[in-house]
Amino acid sequence: MTDKQLIVLTVNGEEHELLVEPRWTLLDVLRHNVGLTGTHVGCEHGVCGACTILVDGEPVRACLMYAVQAEGCAIRTVEDLGTPEEPNDLQQAFSEHHGLQCGFCTPGFLMLAEGFLAQEPSPTREEIRETVSSNLCRCTGYQTIVDAIEATAAKRTGRKEDAVR
Amino acid sequence: MASEEPRFDGRGGKWIGASVRRREDPRLVTGRGRFVDDIHLHGMLHAGFVRATVAHGKITELDLSAAREVDGVVAAYSAEDLQLGDMVALLDRPPEEFTPTTMPILARGKVRFVGEPIALVIAKDPYAVEDGIEAAQVGYEVLDAVVSEETALAEDAPLVHEDAPSNVLLDVTSFDTPGVDEAFADGCVIELVTRSGRQNALPLETRGAVASWDDRDEQLLVQTCSQVPHQVRTVLARSLRIPERSVRVVVPDMGGGFGQKCVVGREEIAVAAAAKLLRRPVKWIEDRSEALASGFLAREQRYRTRAAFTEDGQLTALESDIVCDMGAYSCYPFTVGIEPLMAAAEMPSVYRVPAYRVRARAITSNKAPTAPYRGVSRPQYVMVMERIMDLAARRLGLDPVEIRRRNVITEFPYTGINKVTYDPGSYLESLELGEKILRDEGWYDLRGKNPHIGIGYSCFSERTGYGSEAFAKRKMTVVPGFDVSEIRMDLTGSVVVTSGTINHGQSHETTFAQIVAERLGVDLAKVKLRQGDTERISYGWGTFASRSVTIGGSAVATAATRLGEQLCVIAAHLLDTRVENVGLDGDGGVIQLDDPDRRLSFEEIADVAYLRSHLLPKEAEPTLTATAAFDVPGDGTFSNATHAVVVEADPGTGQVKILRYACVEDCGVVINPKVVDGQARGGIAQGIAGALFEEVTYAENGEPSAASFIDYLVPTAAEIPDITVDHLETPCAFTESGAKGAGEGGTIGAPAAVLNAVNDLLWRTGVQLEQTPIHPEAVLAALTAADREKAGTGA
Numbered sequence: 001m002t003d004k005q006l007i008v009l010t011v012n013g014e015e016h017e018l019l020v021e022p023r024w025t026l027l028d029v030l031r032h033n034v035g036l037t038g039t040h041v042g043c044e045h046g047v048c049g050a051c052t053i054l055v056d057g058e059p060v061r062a063c064l065m066y067a068v069q070a071e072g073c074a075i076r077t078v079e080d081l082g083t084p085e086e087p088n089d090l091q092q093a094f095s096e097h098h099g100l101q102c103g104f105c106t107p108g109f110l111m112l113a114e115g116f117l118a119q120e121p122s123p124t125r126e127e128i129r130e131t132v133s134s135n136l137c138r139c140t141g142y143q144t145i146v147d148a149i150e151a152t153a154a155k156r157t158g159r160k161e162d163a164v165r
Numbered sequence: 166m167a168s169e170e171p172r173f174d175g176r177g178g179k180w181i182g183a184s185v186r187r188r189e190d191p192r193l194v195t196g197r198g199r200f201v202d203d204i205h206l207h208g209m210l211h212a213g214f215v216r217a218t219v220a221h222g223k224i225t226e227l228d229l230s231a232a233r234e235v236d237g238v239v240a241a242y243s244a245e246d247l248q249l250g251d252m253v254a255l256l257d258r259p260p261e262e263f264t265p266t267t268m269p270i271l272a273r274g275k276v277r278f279v280g281e282p283i284a285l286v287i288a289k290d291p292y293a294v295e296d297g298i299e300a301a302q303v304g305y306e307v308l309d310a311v312v313s314e315e316t317a318l319a320e321d322a323p324l325v326h327e328d329a330p331s332n333v334l335l336d337v338t339s340f341d342t343p344g345v346d347e348a349f350a351d352g353c354v355i356e357l358v359t360r361s362g363r364q365n366a367l368p369l370e371t372r373g374a375v376a377s378w379d380d381r382d383e384q385l386l387v388q389t390c391s392q393v394p395h396q397v398r399t400v401l402a403r404s405l406r407i408p409e410r411s412v413r414v415v416v417p418d419m420g421g422g423f424g425q426k427c428v429v430g431r432e433e434i435a436v437a438a439a440a441k442l443l444r445r446p447v448k449w450i451e452d453r454s455e456a457l458a459s460g461f462l463a464r465e466q467r468y469r470t471r472a473a474f475t476e477d478g479q480l481t482a483l484e485s486d487i488v489c490d491m492g493a494y495s496c497y498p499f500t501v502g503i504e505p506l507m508a509a510a511e512m513p514s515v516y517r518v519p520a521y522r523v524r525a526r527a528i529t530s531n532k533a534p535t536a537p538y539r540g541v542s543r544p545q546y547v548m549v550m551e552r553i554m555d556l557a558a559r560r561l562g563l564d565p566v567e568i569r570r571r572n573v574i575t576e577f578p579y580t581g582i583n584k585v586t587y588d589p590g591s592y593l594e595s596l597e598l599g600e601k602i603l604r605d606e607g608w609y610d611l612r613g614k615n616p617h618i619g620i621g622y623s624c625f626s627e628r629t630g631y632g633s634e635a636f637a638k639r640k641m642t643v644v645p646g647f648d649v650s651e652i653r654m655d656l657t658g659s660v661v662v663t664s665g666t667i668n669h670g671q672s673h674e675t676t677f678a679q680i681v682a683e684r685l686g687v688d689l690a691k692v693k694l695r696q697g698d699t700e701r702i703s704y705g706w707g708t709f710a711s712r713s714v715t716i717g718g719s720a721v722a723t724a725a726t727r728l729g730e731q732l733c734v735i736a737a738h739l740l741d742t743r744v745e746n747v748g749l750d751g752d753g754g755v756i757q758l759d760d761p762d763r764r765l766s767f768e769e770i771a772d773v774a775y776l777r778s779h780l781l782p783k784e785a786e787p788t789l790t791a792t793a794a795f796d797v798p799g800d801g802t803f804s805n806a807t808h809a810v811v812v813e814a815d816p817g818t819g820q821v822k823i824l825r826y827a828c829v830e831d832c833g834v835v836i837n838p839k840v841v842d843g844q845a846r847g848g849i850a851q852g853i854a855g856a857l858f859e860e861v862t863y864a865e866n867g868e869p870s871a872a873s874f875i876d877y878l879v880p881t882a883a884e885i886p887d888i889t890v891d892h893l894e895t896p897c898a899f900t901e902s903g904a905k906g907a908g909e910g911g912t913i914g915a916p917a918a919v920l921n922a923v924n925d926l927l928w929r930t931g932v933q934l935e936q937t938p939i940h941p942e943a944v945l946a947a948l949t950a951a952d953r954e955k956a957g958t959g960a
Contacts, residue, residue, distance in 0.1 A: 023292060037203035038196015040420070042369050043453040047874035050369060078196035087194055095190035098839045101847060102670030103193030104200065104369045104420025133883035136874075138369045138421050139670045141846035142882035 007071045011036065012080035020067045027051045027062035030077060038078040038107045042136070049135030052108040052115075053077050059115035078107035081114065090114060090152045099148035101139030108135050113149045122157050125150055179751070180679040180689060181902075184839035188689075189674045198418040201373040201390045206446035209375070210239055212436050213294035213449065215284040215301040216459060217276035220531035220867020221311070221323065224274055224283065226304030232286055235300050237293025240443060242285045244271035247438050250404040252429065254497040255642040262337050263502065264329045266529070268494040270404060270431045270438070276305070277325055277493035278533050279868055280459025285435050287447060310531040310867035314467060314488055317528040325493060325529040334491065334501045335527035339509035342582055344520035348482030352473030355556045360936040361545050361916070362860030363465035363490070365457060365871070366538040367879065368669075370420020372460065373450035374433045376440035385412050387437050390419045392427035392667050393707035396498055396643075398699045400429045401437055412437075416697030419669035423851070424537040425461050426669070427709035428496040457871045461536030462861060465490040466504065466545045472553045478561050478568045482520040485512060485549065489542075491527045492534035498643035499537060501527035506639050508542040513581050514550045515592045515626050515805065516572045521582040531867040537709060539851060540627075540912040547625040551917035552935065555621075555924065565921070566600045569624050587626065590805040591893040595829040596624050598891060599809035602827045608811045616929065617814050617948075618824070621922025623914045626805040629711035629832070629906025630899060632797030645706040647796040650720035652681070652728045654789040656775055658753055658767035659691045662724065665705010666717035667697045670847075671908060672840040676714060677721050679836050680902055684725040686751035687767065694721075711906025714836060715802060716795055719901035723793035726901075731791060735774060736765045738782035795901065802897045804905040806830035808849070808914035812922040816952070819945025821857055821923055823886045830910055831893040834903035841907045842890045848911020850885045855912070856919035856937050858884070 004019045011034055018033050025044075030036050030053070042050030044063045051062040054076040082088035090113055093099070100106040109132065116123070116131045123131070128149050132142060192198050215232075229241035251267040272283045286297035309323040316322055317332040325332055374389035385407070391397050394414040402409045419426070432449055440447040451460065466489045473482040487508050491501040505525035512523060558568040570593060574581075577589035599622060603609060612618045628635065633646025652662045662681050668674060678692040685692075695701055706712070729749050736755035737744040740763055750756040750764060757763035771789055773780045778787040811825040828845050835841050858878040862870040871877035896903040916937050923944065924933045930951035934943055 021292065028291070031202075032205070035205075036196070037199075040200070040370070041202060041450070043874055045453065045873055045875075048369065048453075078194075082195055084191035084195050084197055087191060091194040094194050095186055098187070098843045100187075100190065100193060101672070101843055102369070102419060102421040103189065103198055104418075106193055107196045110194065129882050133881035136369065136879050136881060138367055138423070138851070138879075139847045140843060141850035141888060142885050143846055143887045144843065146882060 005068065007068055009034065009067065009070055009075060010073065011075045012077060022066060022068050024067050025063055026065040026067045026070050029067035030062060036077050036079050040104055040107060042105065047136070049112060050105050050108040052111045052135060054111055054115050057115060057118060059112045078110055081110060089155060093148040093152045097144045097148040097151060099140060099144040105135060105137045109137065109145055117153055117156065121153065123153060178683045180683040181834065181836055183679070184837055185675060185679060185689060187672050187675045188678060189672065200370055200418050200420055201375060201388060202450045204375045204388055204417065206375065206377055209446040209448055210287050210289060210443065211291045211294050212285055212287050212439060212447050213298050214282040214432065215286065215298050215303060216455065217272065217279055217281040217283055219276060219305050219307050220279050221308040222276055222305035223308065224272065224276060224303065225306050226302060227284065228302035229284055231300040231302060232297040235293060235297045237290060238286060238288040238297040240287040240439065241297060241301065242439060244269060244273040247271065247435065249434060249438055250406060252400060252404065252431065252497045254495045254500040256500050256502050257640045257642050262335065264334045266326045266329060266334060266495050268431060270434045278459065278531050280455065280533055281493070282431060282435065285439055287439055287443065312530060312532065312863045312865060312867050314490060314528060317530055325531060332529050333526050334495065334529050335505055337506070337509060338524045340521045340523050340583060342520050342522065345482045345484055345522045348473040348520050349471065352475060352481050353557065353560055355472045355474065355553050355560065357470055357552060357556065357935055359468045359549050359552060361464050361466050361548065361855065362938055363462050363532070364538065364855055364859050365460060365462055365861060365877065366423035366425035368421030368423055368425060371451040371453060371456040372426060372430055372432065374436050375446060375448045376437040377446035378441050378444050383411060385437055385441055386415065387412065387433065388415045388417060389433050390426055391416055392422045392669065392709055394667065394697055394699050395665065395704050395707065397429050397433060400497060401434060404434045405438055405441065414699045416667050419667065422669045423539045424541070424709055427707060428461060428499060428536040454872045457873065457877055458869045459533045461496060462492065462533050463535045463538030464545065464855065466542065468545065468549045470549050470553065472557065474557045474561065476561065478557065478563050478571045480516055480518060480572050483513065483518045484522040487523065487525040489527050490530050490532065492530055492532040494534040496534055496536045498641065500641065501529065502639065503537050504535065504542045508546045510583055511543065511585065511628065512546040512550065513583050514547055515574055515624055516550060517574055518582045532863055533869065539848065540909045543625070543627055543913040544852060544855060544916045547623055547913055548917040548920060551623045551921055555921050559928065565622060566596060569596055569622070573624060586800045587803050588898060589895050590626055590803055591831045591895050592624065592626065592805055594893055595805060595807040595831060598829045599807035599827055603809050603811065603825065608825055617816055617926055619812050619922040619926030621810045621918045621920065621925055622807060623917035623921065624807045625914055626803040627910055627913055628801050629804045630715040630797035630802035630897070631710045631712060632716065632801055634799055635801045647794050648705055648717045648720045649703055649792065649794045650724040651790060651792045652724040654728060654767060654771055656768065656771045658687065658771060659693065660685065660687065661693050661695055662721055663702050664694060664696045664717045664721055665702050666708045666713040669708065671708065671713055671844065672837065673713060676836045676840055677718060680718050680722050681725045684722050685729050686749040687753050711908040714902060714904045715900045715906050716797055718904060720793050720795035722901040723795055724791050727791035727793060728789060731785065731789060732767060732770050735770050735781060735785050739765060739773065739780070797899050802899050802905045804832040804907060804910055806910045806914055808918040810918040810922045812919065812926065814923065814926055814944050814948060816948050819941035819948065821939060821944060823853065826886050826888045828888060828911065829891045829893065831895050832907040833895060833897040833905035835892055835894060836902065836904055838892065841892065844907045845890045845911045846888045848909060849888055849915045850880065852912040852915020853885060853919060854880050856916040856939060858938055860938050
């Protein structure tokens with residue numbers, strides 16, 4: 001049960017050599033072995049989405065994947081979006097729209113939104129709401145989270161249109 | 166002090182009333198917050214609990230030897246191994262009213278609910294902890310479980326606590342005024358029985374703690390997600406039998422609490438004891454299935470109510486029999502009285518009630534124990550009062566808004582039949598604005614055209630400034646109320662201010678800084694709030710009952726005022742003028758009033774206070790610090806609101822969808838509108854959750870239904886609608902900040918408004934639902950029966 005194996009994980013563009021048990025989840029390894037605690041543990045059964053990260057660009061529940069399964073994948077966590085001094089546009093929008101209160105679920109929503117907007121740059125409000133419904137927030141009542149993502153999408157596509165012109 | 170000093174009037178200003186961006190956000194949106202599970206200490210071990218798998222049983226075997234043999238397991242402890250003192254939460258009431266019970270830290274001899282901690286397993290990593298828990302051997306002699314009110318109150322009921330005379334742990338007739346029977350004899354009488362399901366406050370971050378013993382300080386450091394760090398310290402010191410100075414409790418960032426974390430958890434104590442024994446840091450993080458099944462729950466209440474009205478819709482008497490199922494133990498420090506006593510004292514709500522009789526009981530059962538949860542009983546009794554208003558309106562042929570208009574309190578201060586004095590509010594104004602919003606937007610017209618659409622209101626007030634006088638009335642032996650703050654200015658003119666309250670989503674770092682910036686006249690960036698550390702703050706009651714800004718914020722404001730006075734004393738001396746002739750300039754300095762060109766910046770004053778103290782006036786002490794304590798006198802302060810809701814029921818499934826949710830709220834002076842809106846919306850979402858979705862049910866043997874999010878339905882963005890929040894502002898006369906609390910109102914108002922809206926559309930069916938959550942099956946059954954009848958009559 002406790003036989004460990006050596007794996008290499010690519011997290012936020014950096015390679016980490018790690019000795020892990022096959023039963024360790026990607027969530028636990030990211031938090032406790034890689035030391036990136038921004039990805040949070042909410043339910044460990046794939047419902048709340050607090051542990052959402054991007055694996056090869058797709059939003060994934062880090063609690064439902066074993067670390068050994070993530071070898072060779074490009075993993076992105078909330079720490080890669082921006083820093084407290086320089087948060088990215090989505091992070092700024094969450095703050096501007098009061099899209100967080102206790103902030104515990106926030107990294108999961110940010111990574112979900114980041115992955116979603118990459119795939120669907122111009123979603124309708126209803127589409128945003130539907131996507132957001134895969135994660136749980138207990139503080140905000142969701143409205144301001146939807147507002148923040150909507151505002152980011154508008155800004156990003158606006159920028160792109162400017163670039164095309 | 167200088168009368169010319171810019172006086173904070175509680176209204177408007179540079180910082181008060183501004184939706185400034187939250188100062189806690191940069192770390193939280195970038196994953197740099199520090200929650201309990203993010204703490205990693207050198208040599209740290211992990212802990213988990215062997216928990217009861219039966220609801221009621223004698224422990225016949227507890228063998229931890231196999232657990233201790235598991236690879237990676239360092240230790241396993243039973244109650245006998247730890248020898249800790251029990252938790253006992255008391256009320257100062259006679260034995261016929263209150264029966265005290267004890268909550269052991271680990272179960273001894275008997276278990277009383279599924280999930281009760283029996284033993285503690287410590288291992289090198291959390292996976293090995295699970296292995297150890299699995300290897301532990303526990304045997305039971307299963308006893309009959311008490312899972313319903315009927316079983317609990319039966320003559321031959323099994324006793325949850327065998328040393329208690331019955332399963333009723335609290336039984337009070339709080340009011341029995343003259344005139345009740347007379348009013349029922351000649352009035353229009355409304356009778357109803359309402360029930361609400363057992364709910365989990367469900368903070369997204371589960372409970373948890375990291376405990377470590379520091380040989381250098383001879384001190385236990387417990388970093389825990391608690392709303393009440395000082396009370397945790399008190400229980401730790403008592404249970405471990407060590408002085409309070411030997412315990413330091415620190416609260417890092419907290420992922421929500423909603424009341425579940427405002428009581429002391431037995432797990433925090435056990436983990437701390439283990440860390441002290443092992444002389445190594447120990448971490449415990451509750452997993453979600455533990456949190457769902459055995460975290461503190463709330464809300465399971467039944468009200469049997471009668472109300473009398475005159476023909477013209479005046480409420481003349483109210484009588485209610487309230488039973489709250491409080492689960493297996495009295496929580497510390499609030500006891501099993503928290504829900505029934507709150508309900509009995511405050512049930513009349515926003516209405517004039519001339520005669521009142523109420524009996525409130527707390528029963529114990531073999532279910533997870535309860536704790537305060539956002540709103541505490543008010544969602545339930547407001548549901549009763551608002552249902553009564555709607556039912557009476559129907560019976561008397563009045564409009565639901567009109568009958569409320571005839572009964573709401575409009576003259577303030579008003580002392581109710583419950584002997585509570587309400588400070589000024591906008592009960593009628595909020596109701597009328599709520600109705601206007603729905604009428605102007607055409608919802609009444611739509612309802613006229615669509616039989617599956619209903620409109621509902623709830624109108625309520627909530628005591629938010631619970632000072633010690635108000636809590637003392639409840640006869641708790643541990644009486645919350647005051648809060649303290651210390652403020653310190655450094656050489657750069659920056660200030661650090663402390664508070665005994667704890668932020669867990671309410672934006673204290675921002676709103677408290679706004680209060681200080683306004684009062685002291687410094688830039689917001691110069692203010693830093695520190696909280697949640699028993700070493701930094703002499704004592705504090707933490708954050709619950711919407712008390713942070715009202716009480717904690719008032720202490721902070723007072724401390725800032727005192728620091729301002731101190732700055733003025735020193736400045737006057739240095740400017741060689743009288744103290745009456747100087748004042749804060751609102752821009753980080755003190756000016757001479759008769760010659761505004763003469764000014765000293767805070768930095769210049771601080772330079773003298775710290776580095777050249779020989780220049781200080783006689784009456785000033787070196788350094789720049791001030792402290793203040795604040796308590797709300799009398800009955801406290803009352804926020805109020807009206808919620809106006811439009812729902813639509815799906816005739817095919819019975820699903821209820823909320824089409825429009827309008828909240829008109831009054832929490833006095835609004836420090837930060839965006840924060841208040843957020844509190845209202847988040848609260849409403851939790852209220853809707855109680856109205857339509859969430860419930861922990863129990864099988865006959867006491868097994869809880871909710872072990873995962875598959876069984877416990879937490880609403881998502883697909884179920885919670887956009888919500889508008891309008892503010893009315895009746896400033897509070899009792900608090901320094903002019904603010905009343907804003908944390909709980911949303912949760913209080915939502916169940917009643919949603920239930921009324923559903924019953925509005927069901928009225929034609931002849932069925933009225935009087936319990937939450939409202940199940941689609943019940944709605945569907947009512948609609949189908951009505952439609953069948955209609956078809957039948959038509960044919």
